[in-house]
Amino acid sequence: MAGILQRKKWILPTVIVAAAACVILYFTSGTDVESADVPPGSLPAIEVDAILQQTRQKKGYEQYLSKAGEAPLPNVDILIEAEDYKRAEGEEVRKLSDYEGMAGVSLHTGETGEVDWVVDVPETGLYNLSAVYFPVEGKSSAIERALYIDGELPFAEAAYLQFDRVWGNEKEAAQQDNQGNDLRPKQVEKPRWMEETFQDSDGYEQAPFKFHLEKGEHTLTLKSSREPMVIRSIRLFNEKPAVPYKETAGAQQPDSTGQPKDVLIRVEGEAAVAKSSPTLYPTSERSSSAVSPYSASQVRINTIGGYNWRLPGQWIEWEVDVPESGLYHIGFTAQQNFVKGIYSTRKLTIDGEVPFAEMTKAPFRYQSDYRIDVMGGKEAYKFQLEKGKHVIRLENSLGDFAPLIRNVEDSLYNLNSMYRRILMITGTKPDEFRDYRVEKQIPNLLEVFSGESKRLKEVAAQLRILSGQSSDQEALIKTMAQQLDEMIDKPDTIPRRLAAYKTNTGGLGTWVQQAREQPLEIDALYVASLDRSIPDTGMGALAKIGHEAKTFYNSFFIDYNQIGNVSTSEDQRTVTVWIGSGRDQANTMKAMIDETFTPESGISVNLKLVNMGTLLPATLSGEGPDVAMQIGNDLPVNFAMRNSAVDLTKFSDYTSVEQEFRESAIVPYVYDSGVYALPETQTFNMLFYRKDVMEELGLEVPQTWDDVESLLAILSKNHMEFGMPVVAQANMQGVNIPPNSQYATMLLQNGGSFYRNDGKESDLDSRIGIETFKKWTEFYTDYKLEREYDFANRFRTGQMPIGLTDYTMYNQLSVFAPEIRGLWGFVPVPGTVQSDGILNRDVPGGGSAVMMLESAKDQEAAWEFMKWWTSTPVQAEFGREMEGLMGAAARYPTANIKALDSLPWPAEDYANLKAQFETVKGIPEVPGGYFTGRHLFNAFYKTVVGQVEARESIMDYTQYIQDEIRVKRNEFGLP
Numbered sequence: 001m002a003g004i005l006q007r008k009k010w011i012l013p014t015v016i017v018a019a020a021a022c023v024i025l026y027f028t029s030g031t032d033v034e035s036a037d038v039p040p041g042s043l044p045a046i047e048v049d050a051i052l053q054q055t056r057q058k059k060g061y062e063q064y065l066s067k068a069g070e071a072p073l074p075n076v077d078i079l080i081e082a083e084d085y086k087r088a089e090g091e092e093v094r095k096l097s098d099y100e101g102m103a104g105v106s107l108h109t110g111e112t113g114e115v116d117w118v119v120d121v122p123e124t125g126l127y128n129l130s131a132v133y134f135p136v137e138g139k140s141s142a143i144e145r146a147l148y149i150d151g152e153l154p155f156a157e158a159a160y161l162q163f164d165r166v167w168g169n170e171k172e173a174a175q176q177d178n179q180g181n182d183l184r185p186k187q188v189e190k191p192r193w194m195e196e197t198f199q200d201s202d203g204y205e206q207a208p209f210k211f212h213l214e215k216g217e218h219t220l221t222l223k224s225s226r227e228p229m230v231i232r233s234i235r236l237f238n239e240k241p242a243v244p245y246k247e248t249a250g251a252q253q254p255d256s257t258g259q260p261k262d263v264l265i266r267v268e269g270e271a272a273v274a275k276s277s278p279t280l281y282p283t284s285e286r287s288s289s290a291v292s293p294y295s296a297s298q299v300r301i302n303t304i305g306g307y308n309w310r311l312p313g314q315w316i317e318w319e320v321d322v323p324e325s326g327l328y329h330i331g332f333t334a335q336q337n338f339v340k341g342i343y344s345t346r347k348l349t350i351d352g353e354v355p356f357a358e359m360t361k362a363p364f365r366y367q368s369d370y371r372i373d374v375m376g377g378k379e380a381y382k383f384q385l386e387k388g389k390h391v392i393r394l395e396n397s398l399g400d401f402a403p404l405i406r407n408v409e410d411s412l413y414n415l416n417s418m419y420r421r422i423l424m425i426t427g428t429k430p431d432e433f434r435d436y437r438v439e440k441q442i443p444n445l446l447e448v449f450s451g452e453s454k455r456l457k458e459v460a461a462q463l464r465i466l467s468g469q470s471s472d473q474e475a476l477i478k479t480m481a482q483q484l485d486e487m488i489d490k491p492d493t494i495p496r497r498l499a500a501y502k503t504n505t506g507g508l509g510t511w512v513q514q515a516r517e518q519p520l521e522i523d524a525l526y527v528a529s530l531d532r533s534i535p536d537t538g539m540g541a542l543a544k545i546g547h548e549a550k551t552f553y554n555s556f557f558i559d560y561n562q563i564g565n566v567s568t569s570e571d572q573r574t575v576t577v578w579i580g581s582g583r584d585q586a587n588t589m590k591a592m593i594d595e596t597f598t599p600e601s602g603i604s605v606n607l608k609l610v611n612m613g614t615l616l617p618a619t620l621s622g623e624g625p626d627v628a629m630q631i632g633n634d635l636p637v638n639f640a641m642r643n644s645a646v647d648l649t650k651f652s653d654y655t656s657v658e659q660e661f662r663e664s665a666i667v668p669y670v671y672d673s674g675v676y677a678l679p680e681t682q683t684f685n686m687l688f689y690r691k692d693v694m695e696e697l698g699l700e701v702p703q704t705w706d707d708v709e710s711l712l713a714i715l716s717k718n719h720m721e722f723g724m725p726v727v728a729q730a731n732m733q734g735v736n737i738p739p740n741s742q743y744a745t746m747l748l749q750n751g752g753s754f755y756r757n758d759g760k761e762s763d764l765d766s767r768i769g770i771e772t773f774k775k776w777t778e779f780y781t782d783y784k785l786e787r788e789y790d791f792a793n794r795f796r797t798g799q800m801p802i803g804l805t806d807y808t809m810y811n812q813l814s815v816f817a818p819e820i821r822g823l824w825g826f827v828p829v830p831g832t833v834q835s836d837g838i839l840n841r842d843v844p845g846g847g848s849a850v851m852m853l854e855s856a857k858d859q860e861a862a863w864e865f866m867k868w869w870t871s872t873p874v875q876a877e878f879g880r881e882m883e884g885l886m887g888a889a890a891r892y893p894t895a896n897i898k899a900l901d902s903l904p905w906p907a908e909d910y911a912n913l914k915a916q917f918e919t920v921k922g923i924p925e926v927p928g929g930y931f932t933g934r935h936l937f938n939a940f941y942k943t944v945v946g947q948v949e950a951r952e953s954i955m956d957y958t959q960y961i962q963d964e965i966r967v968k969r970n971e972f973g974l975p
Contacts, residue, residue, distance in 0.1 A: 060155035061205060068212040072125040078236040080117050082107035086219065087116040092228060099230055100134055102193055106232045111138065112907045114148075114223040119236055121218060126210040129220075130197040130235045135165040137189065138227040140278065140880040141904030145229075147198065148221035154211060159822065162201035162313065163229060164276040166190050174270075174282075174301045181299035183591055185270075187278040193232070197239065202818070203312020203398045203516070204406040206360065208239060226906045242354040250327050250382030256530035260326040263529035267318045268292070269304040269333075269522035273391070274317040278880070279308040279887060283521070286551070289543045290333065290370035290536075291523045296550030303523050307338060310517040311887075315395035318525050322390060327382040330392070331374035331534045333523040336364045341471025342463065344518035345399030348375065351390055355383055361399030364520050369544075372526075372534050382530065392525065396518060400466055404459045405515045408477065409819045411452045412508045415480075416819075418448055419502060420693065420720070420798045422494065427719040428799070430495035439491040446488050453484035476511050480504045506793055512819060573603045573861045578625040580612030588881045597868050603861045619644055619853060626856035627865060629680065630848045633668040634736045636677035637925040639851065641972045646852040647674035651863050660872060664845050665895045667922025672974075677849035678870045679895035684843045684920045685725060685741055686807040686826040686913065688791075693720075693801035701802075702830045703839065705746070705775075711802070712783045721794065723803020724779060727787045727940055737933035739923060740776075740940070742804065744844035747772045748921050749832035759926035760975075762965065764936070765958040774950040777943045787944070792816055795824070804829055806846075807913060808893055815889040826909065828916040845920040847895055875899035928968035931961045 083095055083105040090113015099106045109115060121127075135143060143163040146153065153159055169185040176182055197208040213236075220234065245251050253259070270282035285291045285303045293300045304316060322328070336344050343366060348359040358381070364373055374380045398405060421442050430436065439445050460477045464470060483504055487494050494501075526534045579586050586609045593605045612631060618624040619639075628635075639645035648654050657678070658666060665679035689701055697718065702708045712722055725742045739754065747753070752768035755761065763769055779785050791809065794800035796817045810826060831841035850869060856862045868874055876899040879892035883904065894900050905913065935957035942953040969975070 061157050061200070061209065064155040064212070065210065068126060068210075071212055072123070073210075073238045074123040074125040074127070076122060076125075076127070076237065078119060078121075080119055080220070080234040080236070081105070082117075082231040082233055084117065085115050086118050089113045089115075090224065096230060099232075100191075100193065102132075102134070102232050104232065106134070106230045108136065108228065108230050109222070109224055110228045111224050111226055114221055115231075117220045117234060119218055119220060121213045121215055121236070124213070124215045126212055126238075127236050128197055128208050128239045129211055130195050130208075130237070131163070131222075132193060132195045132232040132235070133163055134193050134230040134232070135163065135189070135191045136228050136230050137191075139902055139904035140165070140189070141227060141883070142277075143229045144201075144224075144226040144906070146223040146225055148219075148223065149211065149213070150219050151221070156822065157200050157202070157205075158198075158209070159225075160201045161198050163196050164194075164313075164315075166192055166194070166274050167276070167278050167280070168272075168274050169282070177594065179298075182284065182301040183594065184284075184301065184587065185282055186591065186595060187281050190274060195235075201313060202821075203396075204402045206397065206399070206402055207241075225908065226904065242357040242360060245356040245358050245376075245381060248356050248382075249384050253327055253382060256327075258326075259531075260324040260328070260529040261531055263323060263328070263527070264532045264534070265320055265322070265527040267320055267525040267527075268302070269318075269524055270301050271318065272304055272316045273319045276313070276315045277308075280304065280314060280316055281308075283308075285335075285521065285523070288335070288370055289546065290539045292537075297554040303335075303521050305519065306521040307519045308887075309396060309521075310338075310519040312396050312398050312516065312518075315393050316522070317391050317393045320385075320390050320392055320525070320527050322385045322387055322527065325385065325387045327530060328385050329374055329376075329380045329526075329528045329530065329532075329534075330383055331372055331380075331526045331528065332364075333370055333526075333534075334364055334373050335370045335521040335523070336366055336519070337368050338519040339514075339517070340366050341467050341469070341473035342401055342515065342518075343467065344520045345397045345401065346394040346520065347397045349393045349395070350383065350385070352393075356381075361397055362394075363399070370523060370539060372536050374534065385527070394520075394522075396520075398516065398518070401515065401518075404462055404466075405512060407455055407459050408508060408515070409512045411455055412505060412512060413819050414448060414452055415501075415505050415508070416797045418442070418445060419498075419505060421445070422498060423720065423799060424718040426495045426498065428498075430498060432496060434495075435492055436495050437492075438494050446491060449484045449488050453481045453488070456481040456484075473511065473515065476507050480508055502797060502799075505797065509796060509817065509819065513816065516818065573858055574606060575603060575627060575856075575858065575862050575865050576606045576608065576625045577627045577629060577865065578608050578610050578612065578615065579629045580610060581630050583609060584886065585882065588878065592874065592877065592881070596874075597865065601861075601864050601868070603864060605865060619855065622855065624853055624855060626858070626862045627850060627852055629850045629869075631677070631851055632736065633738070633847060633849065633923075634925055634930060636669045636849060636851050637671045637927070637929075639853070640671045640674065640676040641927050641968075641974075644854050645676040646854055646856065646859060646862075647676060648678065648852070648863070648866075649673075649675050653867075657867055657870070660870065660896050660898070662895075662897060662917070662920065664920045664922035665847065668925050669849060669851075670924065671926075677851040678866055680848045680850050680870065681893045682845050682847040682895035682920070683806050683808055683893050684845045684916065685745065685804045685829055686810075686916055687804055687829050688723075688795060688802065688809060688813075688824065688826045690795065690798055690801035690820070690824050692820075692823045693798045697801075701827055704833060705830050708830050709783075712779075712785075715801075716783065720798075721786055721789075721800040721803075722783075723789065723791050723794070723800045723805060724785050725804055726789065726791075727937065736930050737937055738846060739844070739933045739936050741844055741846070743772065743776045743936060743940075744923060745804075745829060745842065746776055746832070748842040748844060749840045754923055754932060755926055755929075759924060759929075760965065760969065762932065762958050762961040764932070764961065765955055769958075770951050770954055773939070773943075773954040777940060777950050780940075780944045781947075796820060807916075808891070810909070811889045811891045815887065825912075827912050828919070841916065841919045842921050843916065843919060844923050847893070870896060872896055872898040872902075876902040879903045926965060927972060927974065928961070928965035931964040935960050 090110050092108060092110025093113055093115060094108045096106045096108055142165060145161045146159040147161055167187045168190040170188045171185060174182045199208040282301045282304050283306050284299045284301055291302045293302050344364045345361050348362050354360055362375055422438050425438055425441055426436050456477050460474045463474045483501060487497055528534055586607060590607045598604055615624060615628055636645055661679050665682045666675060669675050669677040697714060699711060699714060702711050715722055725740060727740055750768050750772055752772060753763050756763040791803055791805050792812055828841050829843055831839040834840050850866055852862045852866060875894045875896040879894055879899060882890045882892050891903060939953040939957040942948045943950045
């Protein structure tokens, strides 16, 4: 009742103001009175300069440099010993003597805490900073630190300084399965002491950061945000730029006189000695005969890079042993068929140094197949190499595209800001018969549109010059610019164009994401004397035709469902496992099985990649697996009541295995005092919010549902939205609909439950169940919340600046929306205040499981596999492997408590995640329980769309659930 009264307080004045506005509009039609067009609830006019200022704050390095002006670059080199720190916070800060071969005292820093050093700067000017560090064992992700100077962040990018780890193949020679296929080499850390100059982790700044320091003492602070590291020293200096090629010795040598003869060194791409990420593992190329080693029928590890090598800053190193000092050409057998319209750029260094300026951005242009790329092209560059071993590194760089991509990203941020301003006035569905005159209410709106149109046109023109042709990359930017021009010409059409405007800005966001990705696949590296040419074997038309013929022929004999080793001996203990996820996951899992599980247990595993929709018919026909992985929460109990799943509690060590998971993760798999599956993943909702938009509106993050109601009033007045978990139907027939997570959250926080009397009856018709349903539906009937939407896109634009969604959305946003990096966060869901004053933040959990079928011939062997797979070290390794394989977007939501602790979350974000994890509750599965989610959905729509009173709807549909539970219990002979 209080909530209704509260809503009436703001609804009534809004109606009065709206009526008054209509009267004013009637009498001032055709005049230039701006106030007549201001709708109720709109914000005061916002100067666009404030919006542009936000962009400058977000991308602060350019502004920082512009303030410094033409500051000098002093010839200074100051070494700050790590042990000479002034202040340190954090439990893991400690001194280490002569650590890993580095003489002197080093400083160990953890993934939280901060350390201060004082430096006396002899002369005012711009300086580089670097750190000598050792990447100690952590959670396998890049190390991240924030730099503060005299207690302040000099610019936004300084909050994300990245320090790479070093990875390599565990074994030099490729291993094979018993089918003759090469296995992907396992990547292990090979840490070493390195010096890293502080630079832009996003790759927009090609040169290392310059820091402006006045003469005198300054305090430098490194604050940990992810992963531990050992620091030996920090250096203040000025890096000398690389000279142009024309000034090098090679450019002065007109011919090969007196130079090495008949030297052709080939280093296989997959033989890289080091790389910056475990994602850069050697790969198998089966679509071309140009690679070596080559096979049309079997898997051969023969290249490196590809789509995994796409992000700025990623590097790969090869070692070359040069037989004689002199000048050489350097080339690569490479494939760049990923990015059309722009080219992939790499920075080439030899023994840590850029040989000349042109190698800071070596281009690899688009072509549909492999080719020989010699550095310098037709006028090949000559590199001076001394006799002996050298390390050649290729580092992913945005090159000439960096300023263009940054311009588009800044433009996107500004256009999204303007979208929110317009949205506050018109709403998402503007009245087509009303002139909102948004150009009057938002000062400088048209000037911003004009500026962004000009900027985008310039970017499109530069793209065409760089790529040498028109492309879809250029067309998308031109489309946005054209729409801006049309809106400038006819401002009265802006509200009508809002939907198309949003679509185009979404496309622009996708462009930014894709343009930053510049993949390249390397088959081989060549170092050749000036008199030798690099062979292009296997690249001709006949070779391609032969390859296609061989591939077609072998396709009749290869079983693509089989992964890795296949058991052939009847005497060997064997488990058949079905997995329904992608091939990458299956290959990773099989590699782990063959490396550790089979050698240690003596049990062979036949892993098959199948559509899990076939599990039920296959089981009924006797063709099912022994173990099914990554199945939904509803399947184990449904199989158990049909005597098709194994009760895991019958194994003597089940109790100890159960301790690896939270109790909430086990709940959905409990049936009739037995447990019929082990949890693999566990997910739950978190509250995501845009820091910048919330601050703009003067809003705090809500702690309770009453706070949410107050927040909704303000968001509604500004035509913005709050994201409740989507109320959607199943995406295909026969798929179970779980109970809506928002209803479940509110039910659990109010002390309710889905079932009573040991699962014999639904409890949705209880007082708590009915009141919770009423409260839930009021969010949609009274506040008109959206039922179905794309959260990521609306969150990105700011149209939905706050919302509840699965915590794995964090992974998507980290990759999907780079332009709002640092401008959003997530926290535990709002709670309900209990009678004792405690805030209850309970949330329901979801996830997937691994189940043993009753038909398993060797149940002890299957149990050994299930224990191994769900154990802490294996789950942690799989999580890291998947993130290494597919990037941060694939961070694994493991249900294993300790394994989740070991995954590479930023420390502050993981603290919030862990706090919510402590309150997760499991929803039990019961016979007939599949009706619960389905009829909760029906009751919701009957109330929200059909306008039937909430109590009546939930009571009617609960009766259907009660009947189905009763029928199923009778069917299976249950009391």
